Amino acid sequence: MKKIAITMLLAGSTLLMADGAATFTKCASCHGQNGEKAALGKSAIIAGQDAAKTVEQLNGYKAGTLNQHGMGALMKGQVASMDDAAIKAVADYIATLKK
Numbered sequence: 620m621k622k623i624a625i626t627m628l629l630a631g632s633t634l635l636m637a638d639g640a641a642t643f644t645k646c647a648s649c650h651g652q653n654g655e656k657a658a659l660g661k662s663a664i665i666a667g668q669d670a671a672k673t674v675e676q677l678n679g680y681k682a683g684t685l686n687q688h689g690m691g692a693l694m695k696g697q698v699a700s701m702d703d704a705a706i707k708a709v710a711d712y713i714a715t716l717k718k
Contacts (some may be wrong), residue, residue: 639712642705643699654716661688666716673710677701 649658654666657676661677665673681701698706
């Protein structure tokens with residue numbers, strides 16, 4: 620029973636990462652395939668950024684309360700359609716990217 624629970628947990632984590640990677644594809648045009656670029660030459664490099672920080676930032680952009688580097692309106696449009704699960708998945712994925 621313990622092996623089944625561990626297998627299910629790992630499978631769920633793999634699916635979440637896959638969803639995060641798929642969601643990140645729309646981010647890659649500005650941030651780079653591995654989060655290695657300063658988006659439009661303005662943002663910080665996000666590769667390896669703490670997932671909790673990314674969730675906080677994406678929620679701030681979505682709410683319209685964050686405008687780092689003058690990118691608030693652009694980022695609000697990018698995250699508008701993302702629900703909490705998608706935000707968490709992409710944040711977890713970004714945290715795995717190598718700097």
